[in-house]
Amino acid sequence: MRKVTIKDVARLAGVSASTVSRVLAGGAAISEDTCSRVRDAAEKLGYIPNTAARSLRCEKSRSIGVVLPDISGEFYSLCASSILKYARMVGYTVLFIESGRELEAERDGIRILLQHGVDGMIFIGGGSDGALILEASRSVPVMTGDRRVDNIPSVTFNNRETVRRLSNALYSAGHRSFLYLGESFNGFENLSERYAGFTDALSMKNDIRVTTMLEDSLHGDKLSVSFRLFCERIKDMLPDAVITSNDLIAQGIISASYKCGIRIPEQIAVTGFDDMTSSAYYTPSVTTVRQDADELSRLCFNGLIALIENKPTVSQILKQKIIIRDSAEIKEGEV
């Protein structure tokens, strides 16, 4: 059962390989009769063109590489799914690389992508070395999503503005003792932007108390860590509003409060980030910020394809949406 090649099809159809190629590609001047003979032959033999040969000859692979910190994170997995969807629509394949937020893994990953001759790359999420991305962009078109690198077209969210609005809304709702609890930035620009929005809103106010905790350990298993953090330390400082950089952290806090007998939102308002599926059904449901992963992915993908086809692509900023639920009762309109 040998692999059937274009020559086999050609032989059966009684034409040359070139003709088969042209028929299957379409758009060339081929007689009606030949066309159908070739198609029949290809059909009958179950001919499947060999991508490796095609890539080699055309010096285009119709594939792209996507680098993300961790494909099992809810947000990233949604991006992965969306990119697969959009890629399939135009006949592209996708190679995923997990950087694991580690420089070495990312460097290897990029090298693998280049070996495979991807036509372009998308870098989603931060944490990695911008220099690496910049370097990759000298071999191949590059877009970034949810992070920025100089001179690379990107699709990002308005993190800073959103958290500013959120913080102001909490202030308007009467909260005066704030805690910001989030992952340490580690080069994640979106995280530092969120925090910047927090200070934007509150640093000029003088009738409030503000505490900040940025924890490395929150990068991993956020739920259990935030749970522990809260139990160990936060109940002493008793904030009346906690802004977190992640729904899992928020959920951890809610869960911990429940164990401690602290009522949410009556005693403490808690907000998250990401609008994870479970957040809508948590008890209490989590007030959070929604980022449209599908839209991010669509714009990144289409932008990259444009670049690949030598069309221009501009950076875009997507608006996040504050989802008001039970864990923090705010009125957005007031801000």
Added chain:
Amino acid sequence: MRKVTIKDVARLAGVSASTVSRVLAGGAAISEDTCSRVRDAAEKLGYIPNTAARSLRCEKSRSIGVVLPDISGEFYSLCASSILKYARMVGYTVLFIESGRELEAERDGIRILLQHGVDGMIFIGGGSDGALILEASRSVPVMTGDRRVDNIPSVTFNNRETVRRLSNALYSAGHRSFLYLGESFNGFENLSERYAGFTDALSMKNDIRVTTMLEDSLHGDKLSVSFRLFCERIKDMLPDAVITSNDLIAQGIISASYKCGIRIPEQIAVTGFDDMTSSAYYTPSVTTVRQDADELSRLCFNGLIALIENKPTVSQILKQKIIIRDSAEIKEGEV
């Protein structure tokens, strides 16, 4: 800035392309001197071998295809991540196909994988046509994970036994009015197995009441649907134990009960399936069943590689683990 090829390296090192190839592949008899000259040249030019050319010549791509229903599902995304990890360890790349539980998408996906000349395929999760898998296995080695197809080596879980034990434990804990709420099977063997375990345990008992609801609509947005289902219908029939086929369904029920003023676990015990991250921190935390996605992935991947290398691979069954939490207070030991 043209792409640098093996010939460029050869020229710079003053040897033939064959020699460069052999040096870089290793294991051939090459003089120490030549070796280092070649390596230096490759390094200096930033030579990256072209995978397409290599695949074409070797008729092996060192890549595999993975077909799963939906890469953004928590369990599947964990599998994806694990497979990427194990593949990278041995220099394989992975192409993911989302079947979306649709026959046509799956057929297309398999065709794309064959075009790309993957050396093998892993099918994870059910829903699709076994015939398609069987057919694929005639072109290329195939493993299945969390689903079975005749004559294809597989890695599965002991769903039936687990749910039998779970049901018995609930019975032992005094529950007498059972509801089984799950997705309709739709060819998902793991789902029908779970239900089979349920009937195994309870069909012979005569002092109990049993209701079954298998809903198509639960395949999509489980949380909101199970929430609605519960609100509309289940509170009338008032079971004292609900076994679900999914943590999201369980969470939906818990959330709905809370709104209705029904206390869990006091009035109704609820169990889930999958041990999603959020389940440990739900209120109340969800008693559920854990399936080791990483172990499944590891065995599937290693099994597939063995097949690719013409070594034998046997099917395996992994044990699930019942995680006892607050939403259903049972003692496992009693069963």
Added chain:
DNA sequence: TATATTAATGCAATCGTTTGCATTAATATA
């Protein structure tokens, strides 16, 4: 010293497509 063996390297074919150019046959134009 002549011969056999081994080590190090090069030559050239091959993998399956695509595509510029040449060729042929058919048709239109003068």
Added chain:
DNA sequence: TATATTAATGCAAACGATTGCATTAATATA
């Protein structure tokens, strides 16, 4: 009818790597 034009197809050369075989030089054996 001779010539120009067009349509349909084939030829053959790439694309970049690998590898069986041939070649050469160096060393070992008799």
